[in-house]
Amino acid sequence: MKAIPPVTVAVGSMVTMLPIITDYPILPPVGLLVLLAWRLIRPGYWPVWAGFPLGMIDDMFSGQPFGSAAFLWSVILVTLETFDRTAAVRDYWQDWLLASLSIIFVLICGMLIVDFPGNLLHLDILLPQIVLSILLYPFIARLVGAIDNWRISA
Amino acid sequence: MAPPNNRRPGFSKRAQYSIFASYLLGILGAVVGLLLLLISFIDPQGFAVLRTIGTEMTAPISKTLSQLGGATGSAGENISAYFNAASKNAAMKRELEKSRIEILEARALKLENERLKKLLKLTDEIPDAIAMGRLISSTSSSSRRIATLGMGSTSGVLIGQPVRAPAGLVGRVLETGPTTARILMVSDGKNVTPVQRASDGLAAFATGLGDGTVDIKAINIGDNPFKKGDLLITSGSGGLYGPGIPVAVVLRKNETGAVARILANSSNVSHVIVQPIFQAETVRQIEQDELDNTDSATNGGQ
Numbered sequence: 001m002k003a004i005p006p007v008t009v010a011v012g013s014m015v016t017m018l019p020i021i022t023d024y025p026i027l028p029p030v031g032l033l034v035l036l037a038w039r040l041i042r043p044g045y046w047p048v049w050a051g052f053p054l055g056m057i058d059d060m061f062s063g064q065p066f067g068s069a070a071f072l073w074s075v076i077l078v079t080l081e082t083f084d085r086t087a088a089v090r091d092y093w094q095d096w097l098l099a100s101l102s103i104i105f106v107l108i109c110g111m112l113i114v115d116f117p118g119n120l121l122h123l124d125i126l127l128p129q130i131v132l133s134i135l136l137y138p139f140i141a142r143l144v145g146a147i148d149n150w151r152i153s154a
Numbered sequence: 155m156a157p158p159n160n161r162r163p164g165f166s167k168r169a170q171y172s173i174f175a176s177y178l179l180g181i182l183g184a185v186v187g188l189l190l191l192l193i194s195f196i197d198p199q200g201f202a203v204l205r206t207i208g209t210e211m212t213a214p215i216s217k218t219l220s221q222l223g224g225a226t227g228s229a230g231e232n233i234s235a236y237f238n239a240a241s242k243n244a245a246m247k248r249e250l251e252k253s254r255i256e257i258l259e260a261r262a263l264k265l266e267n268e269r270l271k272k273l274l275k276l277t278d279e280i281p282d283a284i285a286m287g288r289l290i291s292s293t294s295s296s297s298r299r300i301a302t303l304g305m306g307s308t309s310g311v312l313i314g315q316p317v318r319a320p321a322g323l324v325g326r327v328l329e330t331g332p333t334t335a336r337i338l339m340v341s342d343g344k345n346v347t348p349v350q351r352a353s354d355g356l357a358a359f360a361t362g363l364g365d366g367t368v369d370i371k372a373i374n375i376g377d378n379p380f381k382k383g384d385l386l387i388t389s390g391s392g393g394l395y396g397p398g399i400p401v402a403v404v405l406r407k408n409e410t411g412a413v414a415r416i417l418a419n420s421s422n423v424s425h426v427i428v429q430p431i432f433q434a435e436t437v438r439q440i441e442q443d444e445l446d447n448t449d450s451a452t453n454g455g456q
Contacts, residue, residue: 015295016294017213017219018219018294019219020292020294021294021301023416023420024297024364024365025293025294025295025364026295027294030295047176047180048176048177049183051184052180055187059201059204060208061208061212062293063296063300063336064293064298066193066200066201066204067187067188067189067191067194068187070186070191071184071190071191073187074181074184074187077180078180078181081180110297114296115343115344122365125365126297
């Protein structure tokens with residue numbers, strides 16, 4: 001039962017195996033969404049260093065240069081951890097906002113990592129993917145919540 | 155949900171240390187990630203093995219799914235089509251009208267070409283296909299444009315070979331596994347394709363823009379010679395792609411050249427052909443010819 005959260009994140013990372021051939025990035029980074037959902041639903045479950053191994057798994061499937069997600073996901077988890085120490089209250093909207101900011105950060109940095117000066121000029125390509133990812137987050141959070149309930153009751 | 159209380163360690167030194175250690179590990183993870191990233195820039199093929207394991211693992215599922223639903227292949231295209239449906243419709247009508255005329259011209263050219271070929275006794279020069287297969291998935295969540303082909307080194311696919319669809323050039327083989335290969339598509343920002351204008355052979359480079367278009371830069375610097383509707387085909391220089399494979403059609407001019415739409419786009423590249431590397435094929439052909447010549451010479455001598 002302890003392995004369920006990491007497995008769900010890995011399965012989310014493998015979503016790129018769906019037979020979707022696109023001309024530009026459109027598929028939300030589902031692995032990251034699942035990680036964020038676990039992180040925000042259950043603070044304190046992930047150790048701060050969890051972004052590194054999970055990011056490495058994501059790098060195997062995403063097509064980004066290797067180390068890209070390992071780095072960005074680590075940064076996200078450390079930042080969220082720091083935020084948790086300072087924030088007094090947490091609610092649903094705040095979670096969504098944090099998740100959205102993390103998604104935007106990871107997608108934009110991911111694109112800049114691929115080609116720094118070249119991609120700086122056409123970051124607008126990411127807009128549909130960012131919007132889709134932010135809208136998908138609540139659904140992923142629901143799903144992760146359901147899995148979490150089942151995990152605890154089982 | 156509010157953070158649990160054990161996050162605030164109070165005066166327990168032990169708890170404070172363990173939190174500090176986990177932070178340190180988290181930051182260490184980020185640093186090591188950055189190092190890995192650096193390594194993969196210095197040696198892009200360094201982690202190919204890991205990626206290949208990943209693709210090989212998921213390939214059976216991708217293959218089954220891609221056989222089940224061909225329609226999902228254009229999902230991204232369909233979604234994005236909503237953003238500019240009206241202008242696209244008008245543009246397509248104009249394009250259709252133009253292509254009708256072009257088809258008639260092409261037919262005439264084809265007939266003439268056949269007649270001339272017969273005259274010269276030329277056989278079809280298109281090199282043989284090494285393999286024919288399906289693109290089973292792509293990096294649709296990343297800004298890199300790499301597709302996975304459901305065939306690999308066991309089918310004779312090697313790194314560097316050009317990949318094309320009936321509509322035009324798709325890309326080249328980047329990494330191979332036993333039953334899968336990763337294809338760097340023409341639209342990837344790291345892919346530069348030597349092209350020429352079909353009408354007059356004006357040489358240019360096509361660099362991917364990551365959104366189904368390429369940036370065209372003419373080799374001769376001077377006034378911008380491109381106009382909307384110019385067809386760009388591979389020039390054969392560089393020795394990777396054979397000449398004459400359609401690549402893109404110019405959409406609009408820009409300051410330095412033009413932006414062109416890739417012909418083999420995501421909606422029509424489900425089936426692709428892997429071809430031998432053009433120059434290698436030429437070299438092999440020349441060697442074969444020399445061998446034949448020496449053979450005939452010795453035969454003639456006897």
